[in-house]
Amino acid sequence: MASEEQKVVLITGCSSGIGLRIAVMLAKDEKKRYHVIATMRDLKRKDKLLEAAGDAYGKTLTLKALDVCEDESVRQCISSIKDRRVDVLINNAGIGLLGPLEAISMEEMRKVFETNFFGAVRMIKEVMVDMKKRRRGHIIVMSSVMGLQGVVFNDVYTASKFAMEGFCESLAVQLLKFNITVSMIEPGPVHTEFEVKMMDEVAKMEYPGVDPDTVRYFKDVYLPSSVDIFEAMGQTPEEIARCVKKVLE
Numbered sequence: 001m002a003s004e005e006q007k008v009v010l011i012t013g014c015s016s017g018i019g020l021r022i023a024v025m026l027a028k029d030e031k032k033r034y035h036v037i038a039t040m041r042d043l044k045r046k047d048k049l050l051e052a053a054g055d056a057y058g059k060t061l062t063l064k065a066l067d068v069c070e071d072e073s074v075r076q077c078i079s080s081i082k083d084r085r086v087d088v089l090i091n092n093a094g095i096g097l098l099g100p101l102e103a104i105s106m107e108e109m110r111k112v113f114e115t116n117f118f119g120a121v122r123m124i125k126e127v128m129v130d131m132k133k134r135r136r137g138h139i140i141v142m143s144s145v146m147g148l149q150g151v152v153f154n155d156v157y158t159a160s161k162f163a164m165e166g167f168c169e170s171l172a173v174q175l176l177k178f179n180i181t182v183s184m185i186e187p188g189p190v191h192t193e194f195e196v197k198m199m200d201e202v203a204k205m206e207y208p209g210v211d212p213d214t215v216r217y218f219k220d221v222y223l224p225s226s227v228d229i230f231e232a233m234g235q236t237p238e239e240i241a242r243c244v245k246k247v248l249e
């Protein structure tokens, strides 16, 4: 259980990548300043996190199920926390969507917004009232450089991150007087499952009905150059986790 001195930090999407690393880094803080509630939508995916957390599991790290797209899951998770106390909320869960717009269904687009935008908004709504009562809190959102600049063939993903940027800028002003800080993290490419899975899958895809020049450009120019950029500029999840830790200090 968290002590009064510790900050209770709830993180979404801790089964892999950046969320997993943030959870482990904060749970292993040398001064034990954080009690981490690491959440993931499917607890069957917990092994990597628990292996990386080692001894911290059960001490400074606890694990809970949470799907940011499900109202009931979010409500249950927050209600199960002692006094509903979340001092720091890290909205990390997110999904990507890559490809020519003609090849993307409305359902896929809605899923991206439901996860990246409404998922974070749902979390913020659930913890905000208690943060306001306590007059302290920190909300961190994992945005992206694509929350600041459009990138070809990432139209919908980029839009979901832009939406989050606007939402947070507006909310931050209202929460200031309650001593609640809102921070956005905007990483460039990060080496995680996110990127590898997506590049592999889309490289194999067929795009019937899409202008052949667009498909050629997407497969022969855009995808290989993205892989190069990831290799040349990609950061590790540890580097992003260090950045989050700095923001909290």
Ligand code: NDP
Pocket (backbone or CB within 6 Å): 012, 013, 014, 015, 016, 017, 018, 019, 040, 041, 042, 045, 066, 067, 068, 069, 092, 093, 094, 095, 096, 115, 119, 142, 143, 144, 145, 186, 187, 188, 189, 190, 191, 192, 193, 194, 195
């Ligand atoms: P990963 O795919 O490794 O991790 C994404 C996490 O989000 C997974 O734990 C996944 O869970 C979880 N997730 C997806 N949908 C839901 C949901 N409905 N409820 C709860 N959890 C969910 O990717 P990253 O670590 O790279 O991504 C983390 C964040 O960083 C995202 O918001 C992404 O947009 C952002 N980002 C990533 C960059 C990159 O290059 N990798 C660059 C800039 C920003 P599950 O295991 O169940 O799928």
